[in-house]
Amino acid sequence: QKEVEQDPGPLSVPEGAIVSLNCTYSNSAFQYFMWYRQYSRKGPELLMYTYSSGNKEDGRFTAQVDKSSKYISLFIRDSQPSDSATYLCAKGDYKLSFGAGTTVTVRA
Amino acid sequence: GAVVSQHPSRVICKSGTSVKIECRSLDFQATTMFWYRQFPKQSLMLMATSNEGSKATYEQGVEKDKFLINHASLTLSTLTVTSAHPEDSSFYICSARGLGGSSYEQYFGPGTRLTVT
Numbered sequence: 150q151k152e153v154e155q156d157p158g159p160l161s162v163p164e165g166a167i168v169s170l171n172c173t174y175s176n177s178a179f180q181y182f183m184w185y186r187q188y189s190r191k192g193p194e195l196l197m198y199t200y201s202s203g204n205k206e207d208g209r210f211t212a213q214v215d216k217s218s219k220y221i222s223l224f225i226r227d228s229q230p231s232d233s234a235t236y237l238c239a240k241g242d243y244k245l246s247f248g249a250g251t252t253v254t255v256r257a
Numbered sequence: 258g259a260v261v262s263q264h265p266s267r268v269i270c271k272s273g274t275s276v277k278i279e280c281r282s283l284d285f286q287a288t289t290m291f292w293y294r295q296f297p298k299q300s301l302m303l304m305a306t307s308n309e310g311s312k313a314t315y316e317q318g319v320e321k322d323k324f325l326i327n328h329a330s331l332t333l334s335t336l337t338v339t340s341a342h343p344e345d346s347s348f349y350i351c352s353a354r355g356l357g358g359s360s361y362e363q364y365f366g367p368g369t370r371l372t373v374t
Contacts, residue, residue, distance in 0.1 A: 157298060181360045192261075192350050192368045193301070198361035237300065241360045244291070247300040 152176055155238050155248025163256050168225040172238035172248045175219065182214050184223045185237040187250065193237055197223070228255045260284055261353050263366035270341055270373055278336045278369045280351030286331040287353035291363065292324075295348040307334055341373045 155172040181200045185193035197212040199205045205212045213222040221238055232255050238248040260283040270276050289308050293301040307313040307328035315321045325337040338345055350368040
C-alpha cells in the first residue's frame with residue numbers, strides 16, 4: 150500500500166469553478182501535510198502546508214486535513230487558466246511521501 | 258529566497274556512458290539534499306538523502322553503485338548516473354533543506370530530463 154494515494158485525474162473545469170483535490174494517507178505519525186503545484190517539466194512548488202486537522206486558507210487556496218479519516222484536500226476557488234498544472238499532495242516529517250499528482254486544466 | 262538550481266536542464270547521452278547532474282542551493286546553506294526520480298504522469302520517488310560531508314542514504318531498491326551521490330559542500334550535491342541505460346531515462350529532481358528546516362521547508366530544483374539512447 151502506498152503511503153499517499155491520490156487520484157491522477159485528469160480534471161477539467163471551466164474558469165471560475167471550484168477545484169477540489171483529495172488524497173488519503175496511511176501512517177499516522179506526527180507529520181506535516183503539503184500541497185505542491187508542478188507545471189510541465191518543472192520542479193514542484195510549495196503551495197500550502199499544515200500539520201493539524203482543520204482548514205488553512207491562503208488567498209484562493211484552502212487546505213483541509215481530517216486526521217480521523219486520514220484525508221487531505223485542497224480547494225481552489227475562482228479557478229483561473231493559470232492554475233492549470235499538476236497538483237501533488239505530500240506528507241512527511243523528514244522525508245516526504247508524495248501522491249501521484251492530479252492534472253488539472255482550467256478552461257477559459 | 259530559497260532558490261535551488263539544477264544543471265543541466267536536459268541531457269541526452271548514449272547507452273553505457275555516465276552523466277552528472279548538479280544541484281545547487283543559491284541563497285542558503287543546504288545541510289540536506291534529496292534526489293527524486295519522476296516518470297511521466299507519476300509521482301516523485303525518493304532515491305536518496307544526502308547530508309553534507311556524509312555518505313548518502315539510499316532508498317530500498319535504488320542501486321547506490323549506479324546512482325552516485327556526492328554532497329561535498331553546503332551548496333552543491335551531484336548525482337552521477339553511471340553506465341546509463343534507456344531505462345534510466347527519467348526526470349530527476351533535487352531538493353534542498355537548510356539546518357533545522359521543517360519538512361515543508363524543502364525547496365525543489367527545476368529538474369533534469371535525462372534521455373538515454
